Every structure is written in structure tokens, then in C-alpha cells.
Amino acid sequence: MTEWLRAIARYKQNERQVKAGSQLFRPGEPCREIFQLVEGWAFLYTLFRDGRRQILSFTLPSAVLGFHPVQDAITTYGVEALTDIVVTPYNVTASHLYERHPEIGMQLAWLLSRDLRLAFDHLASIGRLSARERVAHLLLELFIRQRMRWPGHQIEDLHLPLTQEHIGDATGLTGVHVNRMLRDLMKKGIIQFQYRHLRILDPDRLVELAAVDPYVLQSWIEPGAPS
Amino acid sequence: MTEWLRAIARYKQNERQVKAGSQLFRPGEPCREIFQLVEGWAFLYTLFRDGRRQILSFTLPSAVLGFHPVQDAITTYGVEALTDIVVTPYNVTASHLYERHPEIGMQLAWLLSRDLRLAFDHLASIGRLSARERVAHLLLELFIRQRMRWPGHQIEDLHLPLTQEHIGDATGLTGVHVNRMLRDLMKKGIIQFQYRHLRILDPDRLVELAAVDPYVLQSWIEPGAPS
DNA sequence: CGTATTCTTGACCCGCTTCAACTCAAGTGG
């Protein structure tokens, strides 16, 4: 992993900073660069003509953003910074990076297959779960993914830089209804979510309510990067 | 592409056949092999404890199935054959295939990024579109992807081996409601779908109804494999 | 402080689900 990062570093141009609420790129723009998220939270989204928005995924540091194999392909989604973020842009095709470092192709495949698995979980959640289950599912997923970044460190307390509108756009619900579901989860003593601060009070019941199968849960817990 | 296929061929074990309706693998099973679909239609799905099913994607020949970077990882989804299918299993990690053929990592990344883009489209459709739009979206996607396999050949007539139940499980609807939407699309003279045979009568209105943006449509039309 | 987001809650409404009955086509075995 560190060797790979060093190889990348030789090719990477200067780091770039994007402020919270700004776009790294917008849907429909041509995309020449690939970015790796170094610091902060971002999310991928698509827009429909009438303004409807769907959040596709939330990304944590180490995620690869904007990989499109076809040169100058049009992006079908955008990336917005949730917090102030730092990204490193680099260019795979032009530099022939992978010819000198053949393992990079596999590393990329690794990261993409991880994103794909998360997208599938998200898909199943939106397609077949009730509003309450979807909200529980998303909170649980974000909580576990975030906690994985500090293994051994048992935080059941987490800063989530999301509005209820974000949660709605991610789960296919309205912000109003997300509010009702959150209040319900809080009233039941399962979570606490105030001032963008999430605390899991009753993990077992949350897992139960989120209708996640044990092996799906396991897949979130797997390491975040190849050895 | 052909060179890559030949390289794979050297490592591939014997082809395997799976009958329509049978499982290539089930959710929750450990997965040692990767499959490439050679012939036929299949679909990926997840199950919930209470029997709810969500279809994650439909796969056409050349798709890679079951890529899990972690050795012996548990699959979180299953693959079922829609028609009789032929697959070639091979084992990436054990054979060190990619060390001798470094381009394979990139090819895999290419295929995965394509699957990811499709999953994102699907996600947005389920999360934010109405029942009518979702059904139109799915039919349009399958139609275009299928037609891409015979470039130049203008078929507006296609064998779709799906029940209305399948369409429901893919779009997050019930089979009953899918029926109502299909009847509606037929009554409007936009499509014809009988005896598992789909014909697009009015492509423009279908695109309009499916609420697909032009650049998303473009992304479906891009070639199905790297040069 | 005043202004702009975000959150919160209630009332009403509609799209989709549920349940159920019936049709239709394709087997299957007597």
C-alpha cells in the first residue's frame, strides 16, 4: 500500500483544496483527471432535469473519484465536498503509469469492486426497505465505515456532516420524512443525532432495524485497502 | 481485447453450463472463482431475511461475475441464470495471472467502472423516479445495452427473458404495479411487450418518459469493452 | 443582533401496495 502511494506520488500534481459545498466536478462535464480523496468527506450525486437529486455514495479518504476509462468521457454524476476536502489529481492514461507499475491496475480494480459492493447494498436498501429501515441502514453504514478508519479505537460517537436533506437524497426520501424517522429512532433510544453528531445507543437494535444480513455487515468491516 | 481473451483462455478451466433459473452462486457463499459470462442472460440479486428480493443488475455476455479481491470473501449477492448460460471460471489470485499480463488489472478496472456506472444509474432511477419512469428506464437500458452488441444492426425488436416479477424486483416495485405501468405504456403506443418480446414503437417518447439525461444515454452507448 | 438555513410538527393527499379473483397459456399424466 505505501509503495503504491509512493509510486502515485511521483506522478501526482499538486494537491487541490475544495471548500465545503463546492463541486469537484459537475454531472455532464468531460473528465480528464482522476482524483484521490486525501482529507474530508464528499459525496457523489446525479441530478434530473427537474431538480430532483439522488446521492449515490458518500466517500471517505482514500477513495478514487472520477475514474472513467474512456479518454475525455462525459461524467454522469458530480462530486460535492461535504466538508473542506483535499484531493490529489493525477492522470492515468497519459502518463502510462500502469505500464511501469502494473500492480496499479489491480489496486484500482480492488477499490472499484469495493465501491460496487457498497453501491449494491445501497441499491437493495432503496429498492426494498421501508423508510425507517433505509435511514437505519445508512446511518449504520456510515458509522461502521467511518469507525473502520481507526481500528481498535472504539468510538460510538461520530461527527456526521449531513443535513437531513442529504440523508433524504441518499435514501430516496424527503427531508421531512427523514426527520420523522430520525425522531422515531431517537424516541426508541436507539440513536442520538443532534448538531450533526451521531451516537449509537443500541447497536444491536439498529442492526436489527436496518435489516442488514450478517455477511453484508461483515463486508463493511473488511479492510479499506489492499495489503 | 482478443489478446486479452487469449491470455485468459490459457488459464481458464473448462466452461460450465448453468440452466435457466439455477444459481451460479448464492448470497452468503464463499467465493473462490471469478466467472466470465460467455453466453446468455443472468442477473445479480440480494435477498433479505423475510424473502424480499432486489435485483441489482442484469448481465450480458462478457460481464465479469464474482470478482472479490479478498481471498475467500463471502459474497453479498447471488447470480441466477435467466436463460441457459455458459460461463468460464478462472482464478486470478492463485495463478498470478496479472503478474504475467499486467494489462489485465486495468481491463478488470475498466469492466468494474462500467458496472459501477450502471449501478449508479439504477440507483438514481429507483431512488428518485416514479413507477412509470422506472419501468421505462429499465426497458430502455436493457434495449440499448442489448442492441449495442450488434452494432450497425438496427433491431427495434428484442427478446427479453423477463417476467413482470423480475422487472418489479429490479425497479423496487411489485409485479402487479409493473403490469399496470406496462399496460399504460402499451396503451400509449410507446412500447409493445408480449410473450417476452419487447418492441419499441416510439423511442423518443420512451426516452422522454424515462427521464434519462442525454449524457447518461450516451454512456450506455459507449463500447462494451476496451480496445 | 438580524437573517438564513435547518429542523420540527401537523393535516391532507396520492401513488403504490395488498389482497383477491379471474384469465390465459403451457405442460403433464391419465
Added chain:
DNA sequence: CCACTTGAGTTGAAGCGGGTCAAGAATACG
């Protein structure tokens, strides 16, 4: 050749989950 079965498609009636609209409270921000 025809009863019997089985799975898919079709349609109607009723109920409910989540959307929509709207107004007010709380919090963040300049």
C-alpha cells in the same frame, strides 16, 4: 385427447406509507 396443474398476466377495490404543503421553532451565521 382431455382433466389437472402450474406459473404468469390482468384487473378491481381498499388501505397505508410516504409525499406535499405550510407554519413555527431552533440553530448557525454574518
